[in-house]
Amino acid sequence: MRIGFFVNSIEAETATFTTTGLAFAAVVRGHDVCYVTPDDFVLRPDDRLFVKRRVPPSKRFRKAESLHSALQAEAEVEVVDVTELDVIFLRNDPSLDAADRPWAANVGAMFGRLAAERGVIVINDPGGLALAQNKLYFQDFPRAVRPETLISKSIEEIRDFVDAHSDGVILKPLQGSGGKHVFKIGTPEEANLNQIFEAVSGEGYLIAQSYLPAATQGDIRLFLMNGRPLEKEGVYAAMRRVPAKGEVRSNIHASGTAARVDITPQILEIAEMVRPKLIEDGMFLVGLDIVGDKILEINVFTPGGLGSMHELYKVDFAAAVIEAIERKITQRTVYDGRIGNSVLATL
Template sequence: MRIAFFVNSIEAETPHFTTTLLAFAALARGHEILYLTPGDFVLRSDNSLMVSARVLPPAKYKKVETFHKDLQGEKLSTKIIDVREIDVILLRNDPSQDAIERPWAAHAGAMFGRLASERGVLVVNDPAGLGLAQNKLYFQDFPEQVRPVTLISKNIDEIRTFIDGQPKGAIVKPLQGSGGKHVFKIESPKDSNLNQIFEAVSGEGYLIAQGYLPEARGGDVRLFLMNGKPLERNGKYAALRRVPAKGEVRSNIHVAGTPEKVEVTGKMLEVAEMVRPKLIEDGMFLVGLDIVGDKILEINVFTPGGLWNISQMYKTDFAESIIMALESKILIRQAYPATLSNIRLATL
């Protein structure tokens, strides 16, 4: 297969990003890989959709670090190809990273991904579904049982009133954002720094306030779902616990959160099952759930990360399972080329 990875920028990729691990696994299985970025699409006057793809010469890599070094080096070349010559495009960009400095780039993946899917390319996650998930408001479409009590507003008086009704305090963060940026815990509406936090965060748009879950002190659990079900290989789940650093409310690994092994409980599986129908409906092939107790804090549908840490902890190649699932989808599409939509095939 020819598999393309759509990212914000190649320069920003690291050896242990989930995207890098997936590309490495695809190469190991003999597939050709391409990298695409937001400015690489051309819709020509004859309605053909072309891409300016970055490619590496065929090679066998033993270490993901060596592959990443070549990806960042002189071996990378550019090739103009018709998008119909690509079998799979994985949309792995984070729109929030481009929203301020490159707003034109934020939604390029979903926009051109839709055009690619219309031309017969398998695009995952499905671009129509991703179009619905451009911010955390998407989370409100999932069952109420799995969501913390939530308020979305730009009105500080509304936020104060909401926080006053939360006996354990509240978490306040931007509605549009990712990676734990501008996430704050507020104990009460009388907190002296609430005005400063509001001024800092509200400049990015609407705020989302959620009732604080005390279990979050022990961290959250990142659980990968594939085709709407927990990703499992050799009896092991693709999951880890992210424990926040001392004095830190965020558990994201890039802000000093510590990854630890976790036992996936029946309660976690029940939570995953409750969100499965919506994920399948929206064509969400690969997502990451952030779970605390019996609630989900976030559903990561664009660039869920952590697969490197999980694979190392459990000595299990979950990335290969993901590539194998894509191989199966292409075989199904070849057998039934005119009957399966992209959104259906994405989670089949």
């Protein structure tokens, strides 16, 4: 299998990223991997789609860190017809490019669609990802799994919303990820509300969500694959992300810590409620952030944490993901182009 990982940039990748873990798992299983960035597509006059890919050297890597180092220092650059790839795994975060390189934010979905039309398996499905360019996508899921939410650019609307929620409100940008510019507002009279509003509203529309008191214990990151909880060796790919003292965000890179978690029937029920929409949109690998009986976010672009889960449970979930992609290659052959990419992405 020849699999390309589409990322924001080569330089920004780290050895601990889930993408690196997935690439390493693919190499261990004998597959050829490469990396592609938003700069790297070429649609030629004859309508052939080419891609510039970075290929790590062909040698045995014993750990993900070695693969990452080789990618950064020793990768060969090749320009090939996109059909030279069997799979393109879209793993970029559009919000990271929105400010400085807005042209790059949607490149994965745009050229991913063209690659899929030429027979490449593209995951997550680019048509679904095009619908999910910001957190407004979350509002398409069942109301029962969503905290009460206001989306607005009006500070008056936000003040009224805060006033109606005695436990407080979480305020964050509609476009964004990774816990950037996330604030907890207790009352509409908070002295710094105006400053927070000015800082966050510069990024566009704001989301105000009712604060869930259970969030003090952190949230649960649960991976879904092909619409169902990712499970291997009887263990779910999940962890509790515990925020640092005095911190609202539970993101690991924001000093949150990872802990084991038991997946209850209630959590599985929540996952089942969002499954139909994820399947419809061709979302192969997804991360749910759950607090209590609500989902705070659905990460369909770059869900992370498989490395932390590997350390917690000594289970290689990344290998399970690559195995699932291998099965898609077989299914593509069986169906011989009779099903579209969005179906194949979650089959």
